[in-house]
Amino acid sequence: MIWLLLPRPELYPSEFRFSRTLEDRNGRLLHLALTPDGKYSRFTPRQEISPALIEATLTLEDRHFHEHPGVNPLSLLRAAWGVVSGSAKGGGSTITMQLARLRYGLHTRTPWGKAWQMFRAVQMERHHTKDEILEAYLNQAPYGGNVEGVGAASLLWCGKPARELTMREAVALSVLPQSPTTRRPRASGENASLATAQHRLWERLREERGFPADPLDAAFTLRQLQPVPREAPHLARRLFAEKAADDRISSGVPVRCTLNAERQRGVEQAVNDYVARKREVGITNACALLVHAPTREVLAYVGSGRFLDSTIQGQVDGVMARRSPGSALKPFIYALAMQEGLIHPHTLLRDGRMAFGSYNPENFDRHFAGPISAQDALYHSRNIPAVTLAQRLAAPGLYGFLKDASVALPRPAEFYGLALPLGGGEVSMEELAELYALLANDGCTRRVQYFKDGAAMTAKSLLTTEARYLTREMLRTREGEPALDDPAVTWKTGTSHGFRDAWAAGIRGDYVLVVWIGNFNGKANPAFIARECAAPLLFETFRHLRLPMKRETPPAGIEQVELCAVSGQLPTPHCQHRVPGGFIPGVSPITPCDIHREVLVDAATGLRVARDDGKRDLKREVYEFWPPDLLEMFKLAGVPRKTPPPLEPSAEALVSADAAAVPKIVSPRAALIYTLQASDAKRQAIPLRADTAPGVNRVFWFAGSRFLGASDPATPVMWAASAGKWRVHVLDDHGRSAAVEVRVEMVP
Known part of the structure; x- marks a missing residue:
């Protein structure tokens, strides 16, 4: 009757926690974290434990495990006689009794403690199967140092999952719980206690099963394996935090993400090797993100060069940090311009000194190329053509495109103005990867994914197939650049103002790679020129990964x-x-x-x-x-x-001489309202500029009947306008004219 009334006990203490683990898309372990009490403990189901380990453990600890009800009277009598006679007859505790000691933290050296242990063992056997009890014991048993359970022990001492243990390894592991402190595997030196115990058990099994003798039996021993799996530490910390409320994580259920272990290791190695070589020029940190464009799944995630290096603030997650992208957004200006019919890749653009109100952008090299094709302007990252095109885009322009693409721009469009194409806003590496995945794949806005079962988001189409194809072709690597020698890669760089950030984003087939070089504290470095430092890292990483290429064919609309x-x-x-x-x-x-x-x-x-x-x-x-x-x-x-x-x-x-080639007024633009500041002389003038036919040497400007000035066609006339509605017209020296209607407002 008492047997039937025993309440059902849990096999794990209420405060027991397994290590949080991160696995890649194929179930390969990437990251093993410490438990809150500083242990490594990886949950391993009974069916995932090698039969060899179970056999060795039961042979050593409890040969009659499957026959007794939790307590083996014969083993207890034998152990008691050993104490009385002073001879070693083995312990009397069964596997179930040892689990009870671990589960309830019992002190079993006193008669009362032993009796309580036996009671708890019988209670467990009343409500749980033998497999459940054995699984719980193997997941809680101490295996030396801060290693708990066979899952972590097989990984850290043998370098493999518990299901892959050999008989020799199983024998060596099974003797650790009897004396976890003295038998703990070591990185070097002798471990006589471990060697003696495992050899004794091996000889016992060999005699029982008829194994042939092997000279390696006595010499084999376990060695401490380092390091503990700590790949993708930034992503592991991030995903663990996101799933902190999920009780399954602390119960041993691994977090399985979209990373690919081989890709992750390849990107980490490429980043670390590059930073190590470039340290002498002050390059000490880098980040990288690899995304499969069709699915938006993240395959590799490197948040910093060295996670544990405090000198570079290595635990900061650079993938989530928001930084100026420099010119990395320019491809989307050109894609939008082609989609709107403003240009095609060979359209001539102007790369010369220009003023956009009070904004006077310059090129990175402070020189101007003159008239230049759109594809050359983009490939060589000329600033003036990009800003000019951005100004011509239909509202809401680049700002609206970025907002639709889920880029978190916290300020209104007026705050960024025409500086946005040159890095006037901040983006994260995730957002930049999403933009280039959009360019590489389907033109739709979708967030990057870290879980294969991630909820599908409504995709909004932002770029046409034709605009995306032409933009990728404009970005394709050209001949004559030996360090950037992969013609299958389309890419763009970005250097932020003041040499604080160097970006490179590349597309190879279905894959998008984004890299960043800089300092998390924002310290500038003249070496942070993206084309010279970030682009080589991008191409080195692509070469290291050996990603499959994809043959580009023009779409039907080209x-x-x-x-x-x-x-x-x-x-x-x-x-x-x-x-x-x-x-x-x-x-x-x-x-x-x-x-x-x-x-x-x-x-x-x-x-x-x-x-x-x-x-x-x-x-x-x-x-x-x-x-x-x-x-x-x-x-x-x-x-x-x-x-x-x-x-x-x-x-x-x-x-x-071109009788029909009338002037075309570029500034002011028709139907616009110009707001001028009365208190700022520099903001009181509107530049008057017109495109004229060849052979024109002078142009004359008028506001109504008022003469404003004359100049050669390449030099603007500055109009100190006053408030009101104006009809501005221009007359060239061949008698041809054009006019626009504008409105001027004055503010204090």
């Missing part, structure tokens, strides 16, 4: 044609140099080239004539007809162009 190599437009018979290029039919601004034209030149005077009157010796020659502002940019950039000779001074010639 048309491949020949283009004029100079103007980037459809070639005419006068365009001698041509290049292949892609554009989006019906979207891209593609027209026949109007730069190269054939003219008649009087052989005697060298002047251009309007038509052949049959009276002079004329030559047909092809020249480039550039608008004056572009021609001035070429001149400032030191790039000579073949400009046409002047027209002969005749009325017929003047009439024929």
Whole structure:
């Protein structure tokens, strides 16, 4: 009756906790944490424990485990006789009794303690199966040092899971709980107590099972294996914290994430090797994130160069830190511009000194390239073309795109202004990886995933297939850069203002890799030039990983044609140099080239004539007809162009000189409201600028009937405007004019 009334006991103490463990996508252990009381204890189910270990443990501790009800009277009598007679007859405790001692923290050297132990053992046997009891014992038994349970012991002392233990290893482990302090495996030196105990048990098993004798039997012993698995420490800490309320974690259930152990180790090694080589130039820390673009699953996560290095604040998680991305956002400006039909990859853009109100951006090298194709402007990270394009994007522009892509920009668009394309906002490495995954895969905004069963998010399409393909092609590695020699990689770098952050983001097939070099304390370093330090790390990591490449084929919405190599437009018979290029039919601004034209030149005077009157010796020659502002940019950039000779001074010639090419007002822009500060002289002027036809030397500006000033086409006239509605018009020296309506407001 008492047997039936015994209450059901738990097999683990209420305060018992297993180590939190992080496993990769395939179940391989990445990270083993200490328990709150400083132990390593990894839960291992009964079916995951090697039969050899169970056999060795039962042979040593409790041969009749499956027959007795928790207490073995014969073993107790034998042990008692050994105490009385002074002979070693073995212990009398069963496996169940040892579990009771561990479970309840019993002191069993007194008669009362032994009796209480026996009672608890019988109570356990009443309510639990033998397999449950054996599993609980093997998960709580001490295995030397701060190692508890066979799961952690097999990992730390043998370097493998408990299911893979050999008979020799099983024998060596099974003797540890009898004397965990003296028999604890050591990194070096002799361990006579462990060697003697395991050899004695091995001989016993050999005789019972008929194993042949082996000279290695006596010499074999366990060695301490280091280090404890601590891969992806930043992610482990982060995921453990996120799941802190999940009781299953403290009960031994591992956290299985999307990381791939091989990829993780490859990225960690590449980062550590690179930082070690570059330490002499002050590069001491780096972070990296590898993402599978189609699924957005994170395959490798390196939050700092060395987690335990306090000199670099190594425990800061750089993947989550928000830093200025420099120019790493520029590809999305160009993608949006192509999607909106503002440019195609070969469209000529202006890279010259420009002012956007009071904002006067410069290029990184403080030089200007003059007219430059969009793909060259992006690849060489020219600032002026990027800011100009960003200004031309339809509202809400780059800011709206980033917000739709879940980039956490805490301030309104006005706060960032036109500095946003150059790193005026801060992003995290996760957000940058999400943006490049969007560019690499489907154009949809989706968050990176750390769990394979992560909830699917509603995906919003932000970039078309055609815009994404053309942008990737613009970013593809070019010949002549030996350190960046993988043509399968499309990439972009970003250097923050003041040399505090160096970024590189790359796409190879279905994979996106983002790396960062800098200091967590924000200290600047002239070596933090992204193209010189972050890009090599990006390519070294890609080479180390050997990721599969993916063949890029143009989507159906892209048309491949020949283009004029100079103007980037459809070639005419006068365009001698041509290049292949892609554009989006019906979207891209593609027209026949109007730069190269054939003219008649009087052989005697060298002047251009309007038509052949049959009276002079004329030559047909092809020249480039550039608008004056572009021609001035070429001149400032030191790039000579073949400009046409002047027209002969005749009325017929003047009439024929681009009669339809009226000026195009660039600033001010039509229908805009300009707000000026009355108290700031620098903010009281509006630049007046117009694109004019070749051959124009002077332009004249008017606001209503009021003359504002004159200049050459490449030089803006600064208008000190007053409040009101104005009709601003421009007149060139050929009599052609254009006008815009604007409104000016004044604020204190």
